[in-house]
Amino acid sequence: MTNDSKPWLVRIPEVFDGVTEEVLKRTGGTLRRQLGQEYHLIDVANAEAVQESEVTKFLLWNLPIEHMWPCDPRKMDLFIEKAAQTLAKKFGSRKPQALFIGQLNPGSPDRYYRGVASNLRGRALQLFEGLSVSEVEAQDPGKETLFCLVGKEGLFCGMQSPRAANGLYPGGSKFIDQSSPDTVSRAGAKIAEALHYILMYRKPMAEGSHWVELGACPGGMTAELLKRGQRVTAIDRAPLDKRLQSKPGVKFILAEVATFVPPQGTIYDAVLSDLNGPPGESIGHVIRLSASLRQGGLVVFTLKVPRVENVDGASRIFDTIVATAEKAGLNLFAQTHLTYNRHEFTLFFEKA
Ligand SMILES: C[S@@+](CC[C@H](N)C(=O)[O-])C[C@H]1O[C@@H](n2cnc3c(N)ncnc32)[C@H](O)[C@@H]1O
Structure with missing residues (x-):
């Protein structure tokens, strides 16, 4: 001392x-x-x-x-x-x-x-x-x-x-109630908390904003976005929870993300990725689809890391992902470990 x-x-x-x-x-x-x-x-x-x-x-x-x-x-x-x-x-x-x-x-x-x-x-x-x-x-x-x-x-x-x-609440955690029988998956709390967190950096997304969501199923995050009046194109190779399939505002595409091509002329306001594959592949999908993201559009990316056993190992993955995204014109403006994250960080980018 x-x-x-x-x-x-x-x-x-x-x-x-x-x-x-x-x-x-x-x-x-x-x-x-x-x-x-x-x-x-x-x-x-x-x-x-x-x-x-x-x-x-x-x-x-x-x-x-x-x-x-x-x-x-x-x-x-x-x-x-x-x-x-x-x-x-x-x-x-x-x-x-x-x-x-x-x-x-x-x-x-x-x-x-x-x-x-x-x-x-x-x-x-x-x-x-x-x-x-x-x-x-x-x-x-x-x-x-x-x-x-x-x-x-x-x-x-x-x-x-x-x-x-690094947070609006003392301690940084916003409590998200997941006890309702309508809760589709634990992941919903992550996007709910992420949207709260980025109020420290950006205005809230306008009602009716269009998100493309990669790795959406079973649909906890989709449900939270719909609750907030957002429109979602949700992509996953697994099925979406039945309760969400007929909700207004959602378009579900059962597919490998790599095969998804946005309909011509589509411009998204935000990209959300909670894919559970290797992070290098996941950011690759985000970058490809960011061609259809508007300027200033938001990317929320869950970076899943193997069990963190040393600082440098996790930092290396983190730095590589950020450098890859920035090279493709996605600028990191915030990053955090949310209360509802496990071995993962949530990264926030904006399209330059
Ligand atoms: C952690 S889960 C997502 C949970 C989801 N965000 C929620 O709110 O319920 C990861 C999802 O990514 C999907 N996934 C991983 N790689 C994929 C790929 N290449 N193409 C399509 N879906 C993929 C898996 O099928 C899985 O449903």
């Missing part, structure tokens, strides 16, 4: 357990302690190593910690009142655009800290004057928000823009 090192909270998804130590080391950070489910409180000398280094893609979310109160809130008298007063005193004059409080252990069946997060936010909002934003998705992604995380280890807070933190 150096004299000017700062505490930083980084969230590393559980699927990267095998490389967590290596990722932390490459941020230049020294581990102080592990918190909650996936959080690590580290001391870093150089913020850029956290936010711009090659390991950034392994960090689901990050926050410089400017105020912490390590304690068990359950055992602390008047925790909410004292914490809210301190937040207002420490951060009020810095005028954050918003205040959001999440849990260090959101998956826990213990609802206690969920209540603490919500009651603390409620009380703190009474003390802060005129925060301009109250809805998560209404945040200006480039302006500072006061984010806090709370759990049995205490309260950890700091100000940072959502884009620098």
Whole structure:
């Protein structure tokens, strides 16, 4: 730890357990302690190593910690009142655009800290004057928000823009309910979360936008796109879930992606690929079909990597795919590991 090192909270998804130590080391950070489910409180000398280094893609979310109160809130008298007063005193004059409080252990069946997060936010909002934003998705992604995380280890807070933190919610996860019997597949949550994530970079897709979706079946992602008023040409060599076949807005093509030729004159607004073949082949299909993508059109690409066993192995695949896409005029503007991703990253490109 150096004299000017700062505490930083980084969230590393559980699927990267095998490389967590290596990722932390490459941020230049020294581990102080592990918190909650996936959080690590580290001391870093150089913020850029956290936010711009090659390991950034392994960090689901990050926050410089400017105020912490390590304690068990359950055992602390008047925790909410004292914490809210301190937040207002420490951060009020810095005028954050918003205040959001999440849990260090959101998956826990213990609802206690969920209540603490919500009651603390409620009380703190009474003390802060005129925060301009109250809805998560209404945040200006480039302006500072006061984010806090709370759990049995205490309260950890700091100000940072959502884009620098890599997410609009504290912790970076948007909860997507998959319990409905209408849920077609787990993949639906990935596109739902991806569309939320890119609000930090682009306006939402206009109603009626036309997507070409590669590797669409059984159709969880298609269902989410249709729900949002999008039109979808869905291609797969496996069948689409029956519930989607007659839905308005979807055209299903049962075929090998390589054989699909867009009808003459078709211009898509977006390409979505969740193909489960080798990534080099999948990006090849995306590039071929991007000839029919409008300028500025969006590509959402799930990059599936083998079980991540070292940082360099995954980074090499990542860099090769990005370089191939960029050579073909698709510019990477964001990448992340979504909460609902397994051994995969989600990459976002725009057609130059
Ligand atoms: C991970 S699954 C996609 C899940 C889907 N996105 C959803 O929302 O339910 C991958 C799909 O890619 C399809 N696939 C892989 N390679 C393909 C190819 N060359 N041509 C057509 N479909 C392909 C598989 O049949 C499989 O349905």
